Amino acid sequence: MPPITSPQNERLKDLRRLARKRGRDEMGRFVAEGEDLLQAADAAGWRALERYCATGSGLGGTEVEPDVLQHVSQLGSGTRALAVYEQRWAPAPLGPLAVYLHGIADPGNVGTVLRSALAFGAACVVLGPGCADPFGPKAVRASMGALFQVPVARATSVAELPGETIALDAHADAGNLAGPLTAPATLLIGAERAGLPAELVAACDRTVRIPIHSESLNAAMAATIALYEATRGLGALDHRMDAA
Incomplete structure (x- = not known):
């Protein structure tokens, strides 16, 4: 197949649609960019629906002229490879250890929490109202591939969350978070300024x-920090297995 040479190619138009949340919601798909993320997806068993690479790069997939590929890249420095995947949402929050985010509008924060969740063996990251899309370009990059290994779910109430529900509140007249947690639990995190709603x-x-x-x-x-404390001394994998 000859390489794509025009930014107006219909397949590339779909890639540009996926840069916007509305497009991702309508298509149920998202884009990951860069060799490292694509390798992480491969290692986690995610099958790419479409794969593109810069002409001559030898990275596999449909070849696109490098300057044309930059028209669809969301990276400031451009990319040599990107792929399209189906979004995956867990049908319900998973335990034994979960993290619930409320009002975290910065996609970089959402992606970083996914990365930390993977590092410390959390079974799931749960998104509440007001959270950034975990499948958006910035969140996917910040996750450093963790998105392909840590399930994401949605929840609208505390009752949906697994285990003991532990709210982190910087202004609370409460004890310090002290681990390790040896029973199933969900850690609830709010936005830096607003925190968690009082009713939550x-x-x-x-x-x-x-x-x-x-x-x-x-x-x-x-x-x-909360995930580190929750698993301190247990080892992330041991905590996941022992508490299950």
Whole structure:
């Protein structure tokens, strides 16, 4: 098959649609860019629906002239390879250890939480109202391939979350988060400024805080510290298996 040479190619138009959330929602697909992410998808058993690479790169897939490929790339530095995948949503939040995000509008934070969830053996990242799309370009990049290994789910109430529900609130008059957690649990993280809604906190089993000297932590940093503390001394894989 000859390489694609025009930015107006219909297949490339679909790629540009997938750069927008509306397009991703309508098509149920998303794009991952860069050799490392595509290798991570392959290793996790995700089958690409379509694969594109710069002409002459030898990376496999439909060849596209490099300057034309840059027209659909969402990377500032451009890319040599990208692929399209079906979105995968878990039908329900999974335990034994889950992270729930509420109002995390920064896609970089959502992707970073996915990366931390993989590092510490969380079974699922659950997205509540106001969260960025985990399948958006920035979130996919920030996940560094974790999106292909950590299930993502949606939830609208605390009742849907597995195990003990533990709300992190920087301003709470509550004890410090102390691990390890040896029973199933969900850690609830809110946006840096707004935090978790009061009614959500009230519905949780308990509220804890991370002791810090400043006012607040970036949401992804808070989630990472909480996951470390939750699995401290257990080992991420051991925690996942023992608590199941």
